[in-house]
Amino acid sequence: MGTSDPMTRTLADDDPEDVHDWLRAVATGFLQSAVSEEELRARAGAIDPERTQGAYVDGRCVATFRTFAQRLTLPGGRDVPCCAVTQVTVTATHRRRGLMSAMMRRALAAAKERGEVCASLIAAEYPIYGRHGFGPATRATDFQVDLTRAGTDRAARAADTGPGTGRIDLVTPEELRAVGPAVHERFRALPTSAGAIDRSARWWLAHTGGLRWPGDERRDLFHAVYRDRDGTVQGVASYRHDQRWRNSVPAGTLGVDELTAVTAEAELALWRYLLSVDWTVTVSADRRAPDDVLPLLLPDPRAARIARHHDLLWLRPLDVPALLSARDYRTAGNLVLEVRDDAGLAGGRYALDATAQGARCEPTTLTADLTLSVADLGSLCLGGEAASRLLRLGRLDEHRPGAADHADLLLGTRRLPWCQDMF
Numbered sequence: 001m002g003t004s005d006p007m008t009r010t011l012a013d014d015d016p017e018d019v020h021d022w023l024r025a026v027a028t029g030f031l032q033s034a035v036s037e038e039e040l041r042a043r044a045g046a047i048d049p050e051r052t053q054g055a056y057v058d059g060r061c062v063a064t065f066r067t068f069a070q071r072l073t074l075p076g077g078r079d080v081p082c083c084a085v086t087q088v089t090v091t092a093t094h095r096r097r098g099l100m101s102a103m104m105r106r107a108l109a110a111a112k113e114r115g116e117v118c119a120s121l122i123a124a125e126y127p128i129y130g131r132h133g134f135g136p137a138t139r140a141t142d143f144q145v146d147l148t149r150a151g152t153d154r155a156a157r158a159a160d161t162g163p164g165t166g167r168i169d170l171v172t173p174e175e176l177r178a179v180g181p182a183v184h185e186r187f188r189a190l191p192t193s194a195g196a197i198d199r200s201a202r203w204w205l206a207h208t209g210g211l212r213w214p215g216d217e218r219r220d221l222f223h224a225v226y227r228d229r230d231g232t233v234q235g236v237a238s239y240r241h242d243q244r245w246r247n248s249v250p251a252g253t254l255g256v257d258e259l260t261a262v263t264a265e266a267e268l269a270l271w272r273y274l275l276s277v278d279w280t281v282t283v284s285a286d287r288r289a290p291d292d293v294l295p296l297l298l299p300d301p302r303a304a305r306i307a308r309h310h311d312l313l314w315l316r317p318l319d320v321p322a323l324l325s326a327r328d329y330r331t332a333g334n335l336v337l338e339v340r341d342d343a344g345l346a347g348g349r350y351a352l353d354a355t356a357q358g359a360r361c362e363p364t365t366l367t368a369d370l371t372l373s374v375a376d377l378g379s380l381c382l383g384g385e386a387a388s389r390l391l392r393l394g395r396l397d398e399h400r401p402g403a404a405d406h407a408d409l410l411l412g413t414r415r416l417p418w419c420q421d422m423f
């Protein structure tokens with residue numbers, strides 16, 4: 001067994017075996033025992049060697065860390081470049097020696113250098129990333145709808161989308177690949193889509209079964225689209241069905257994998273469709289917005305049980321002026337924030353001037369209204385957390401009475417920020 005200290009490096013540009021070794025280490029880090037050659041080939045396509053770090057001991061990869069370029073939608077519908085962090089693993093033999101922290105520091109510095117406005121990730125466990133300046137910025141709700149209690153009309157026409165409106169069509173994976181990306185891009189640009197992230201061509205390929213490997217447990221999805229009266233696709237939904245029966249009676253669960261709608265009409269029509277599929281007693285819908293309309297669509301909203309309510313997207317501001325200038329605010333107003341950042345990446349005092357025409361945020365010497373950590377700014381910046389709640393916890397310092405309430409008025413959003421995609 002080697003005794004040398006781990007050496008951290010980015011992957012080689014021109015060596016597929018280097019990438020494959022790294023992917024095997026990711027699998028080990030995530031406690032997956034074996035990876036097929038086919039899976040290695042399929043996964044390798046996502047990897048940009050320059051943005052991928054590995055730590056090596058005697059030539060063996062013991063820690064992994066990867067980032068990729070992402071676009072994040074802010075309140076108001078504009079998006080900013082973001083550094084998405086993923087596949088962070090340290091093999092059990094080498095954990096708690098600072099390997100992850102060292103790779104994180106390097107990745108955040110590189111992101112700042114590239115001009116990425118913040119970093120994002122989905123945290124496996126809550127306590128890992130706060131110390132690196134990440135705060136939970138969006139939450140998601142997993143609903144389980146008991147159709148036997150919901151009071152919905154099971155005999156109604158499945159695709160009844162209402163008088164004179166559009167229609168639901170089931171489409172093939174290839175058809176979804178053709179129409180889905182444009183719907184999602186339009187969705188991302190809506191003023192109410194804060195927290196949405198872009199989907200690559202690879203994302204659509206994986207979602208529609210174009211990237212598979214043996215042992216992949218993803219079940220085949222059905223894809224439905226909503227077309228409005230003019231034939232324009234305004235929403236898409238993908239779902240699976242477990243086809244369960246008990247004593248000759250349907251006992252199935254329809255699992256909603258995703259639902260993205262550009263119009264309210266499309267959103268309602270797609271939900272009505274998903275709630276009406278025969279052989280179904282339970283509709284499960286994971287990672288929905290906490291303020292999704294789903295429960296209120298049911299005559300008995302309590303039939304939509306909340307199975308889980310959890311943090312999803314975590315954000316780490318890297319460029320406070322760029323982040324706060326690009327979003328819209330609920331009302332006009334001024335706020336001076338003192339941001340503490342132990343890593344020295346985004347700290348400083350910043351003046352925000354929000355108007356109906358747009359916002360400006362720049363470094364200032366004015367007296368601060370609030371002092372907060374960069375991680376708490378990550379939680380507040382999309383409007384998914386309240387400054388007044390953090391104040392009650394003693395996590396913010398208020399230098400002007402009412403400043404936290406004023407921050408809530410400015411930063412709060414009509415709809416909660418929401419990200420339904422895992423990465």
Ligand SMILES: CC(=O)SCCNC(=O)CCNC(=O)[C@H](O)C(C)(C)COP(=O)(O)OP(=O)(O)OC[C@H]1O[C@@H](n2cnc3c(N)ncnc32)[C@H](O)[C@@H]1OP(=O)(O)O
Pocket residue numbers: 029030085086087088089090091094095096097098099100101102121122123124125127128
């Ligand atoms: C975005 C994503 O990819 S999420 C996936 C994260 N990966 C996993 O969960 C896979 C299993 N776990 C692991 O691979 C590792 O334990 C990691 C990646 C979570 C941490 O890697 P390590 O190299 O052990 O972390 P590192 O030594 O840098 O820890 C830094 C600090 O964070 C703390 N920390 C690390 N992991 C955890 C955790 N799971 N819970 C609580 N604290 C933690 C450490 O105790 C340490 O604190 P200290 O500086 O006060 O001593």
